[in-house]
Amino acid sequence: MTATAPEQQTAEVVYDVKDVTLRFGGVTSLNKVSLQMHRGEILAVIGPNGAGKTSLFNSLTGVYTPQEGSITLAARKGDTLTSVLGQKTHVINRMGVARTFQNIRLFPALTALENVKVGVETRQKSGPIASMLGMPWQRREERESTEKAYELLRFVGLTRRANDLAGSLAYGEQRRLEIARALGTEPGVILLDEPAAGTNPNEKQELAALIRKVNIEDNISVLLIEHDMKLVMSVAHRLVVLNFGEKIAEGTPEQIQKDPVVVAAYLGTSEDEAQAMTEGLEVQTIDVREGLLDEPGAAGTEGGQS
Numbered sequence: 001m002t003a004t005a006p007e008q009q010t011a012e013v014v015y016d017v018k019d020v021t022l023r024f025g026g027v028t029s030l031n032k033v034s035l036q037m038h039r040g041e042i043l044a045v046i047g048p049n050g051a052g053k054t055s056l057f058n059s060l061t062g063v064y065t066p067q068e069g070s071i072t073l074a075a076r077k078g079d080t081l082t083s084v085l086g087q088k089t090h091v092i093n094r095m096g097v098a099r100t101f102q103n104i105r106l107f108p109a110l111t112a113l114e115n116v117k118v119g120v121e122t123r124q125k126s127g128p129i130a131s132m133l134g135m136p137w138q139r140r141e142e143r144e145s146t147e148k149a150y151e152l153l154r155f156v157g158l159t160r161r162a163n164d165l166a167g168s169l170a171y172g173e174q175r176r177l178e179i180a181r182a183l184g185t186e187p188g189v190i191l192l193d194e195p196a197a198g199t200n201p202n203e204k205q206e207l208a209a210l211i212r213k214v215n216i217e218d219n220i221s222v223l224l225i226e227h228d229m230k231l232v233m234s235v236a237h238r239l240v241v242l243n244f245g246e247k248i249a250e251g252t253p254e255q256i257q258k259d260p261v262v263v264a265a266y267l268g269t270s271e272d273e274a275q276a277m278t279e280g281l282e283v284q285t286i287d288v289r290e291g292l293l294d295e296p297g298a299a300g301t302e303g304g305q306s
């Protein structure tokens with residue numbers, strides 16, 4: 001394997017999904033879905049409501065075990081592809097996969113810092129007993145996890161919120177905090193399920209900048225589910241489109257925006273979805289390296305048109 005600069009995509013496979021079928025009783029939420037995710041890329045999964053996007057994430061992370069097909073993973077550089085089917089979520093997490101959820105799952109009564117420490121501490125060796133006894137190495141780990149958590153809060157632009165309760169943060173801040181917590185587990189791959197859902201245009205811009213930063217500065221492969229076409233088309237290197245549990249298209253943002261099958265799938269659903277897709281069509285894709293070094297918050301200059 002050759003050494004690559006962090007921003008370079010490689011052809012190395014991170015997730016190899018082959019002919020995956022997932023059924024719930026009479027509902028087939030994934031039907032013979034195949035896709036490959038490459039190291040260093042931002043791959044987006046789009047599709048109308050109920051298309052199977054979250055089901056795919058849940059299959060990749062061990063929440064569900066598909067009845068058919070195979071899923072192999074090599075999350076961190078140098079790993080060999082290993083099956084994740086039947087593995088528990090915490091095992092897959094230790095294999096280098098972190099995720100955020102469509103519905104935010106923070107601990108609202110813990111501070112922002114404590115939430116991130118939860119992520120960091122999954123990588124440490126001390127269990128609760130060592131913590132209670134205050135063993136020397138445990139105290140060192142505690143100090144290290146606090147430092148690491150502060151570093152991650154700074155990375156996502158939330159330093160000044162460190163000691164505020166997670167539940168008191170603005171919506172976009174909570175979304176960024178979830179990403180910080182996920183990064184605490186030192187993943188090779190991060191799965192983001194609608195990270196911009198419910199956020200305002202400025203927060204969306206901040207999230208887009210953060211997703212690029214995670215990808216380029218931390219060299220993490222990103223799998224992104226997102227309904228906001230403007231955001232998707234501006235950050236994704238490549239997209240996979242699901243509809244009724246099937247993969248109907250795959251390609252670059254330019255290819256997907258022009259694909260009549262994709263446009264039809266969106267037009268066949270609600271007006272909001274169709275409008276979202278049409279808005280996406282108007283957007284020029286931008287180079288993913290642009291705006292990379294902007295601090296979150298500094299990126300939102302054109303978001304708030306009304």
Ligand SMILES: Nc1ncnc2c1ncn2[C@@H]1O[C@H](COP(=O)(O)OP(=O)(O)OP(=O)(O)O)[C@@H](O)[C@H]1O
Binds near residue numbers: 028
């Ligand atoms: N645990 C479950 N039990 C039964 N059916 C399920 C379950 N999880 C998903 N499904 C079904 O699978 C299909 C795909 O759902 P999924 O949540 O994956 O869609 P999605 O693309 O994430 O949609 P959205 O954009 O609304 O989040 C839907 O018909 C859904 O009802």
Ligand SMILES: [Mg+2]
Binds near residue numbers: 055
């Ligand atoms: Mg979903």
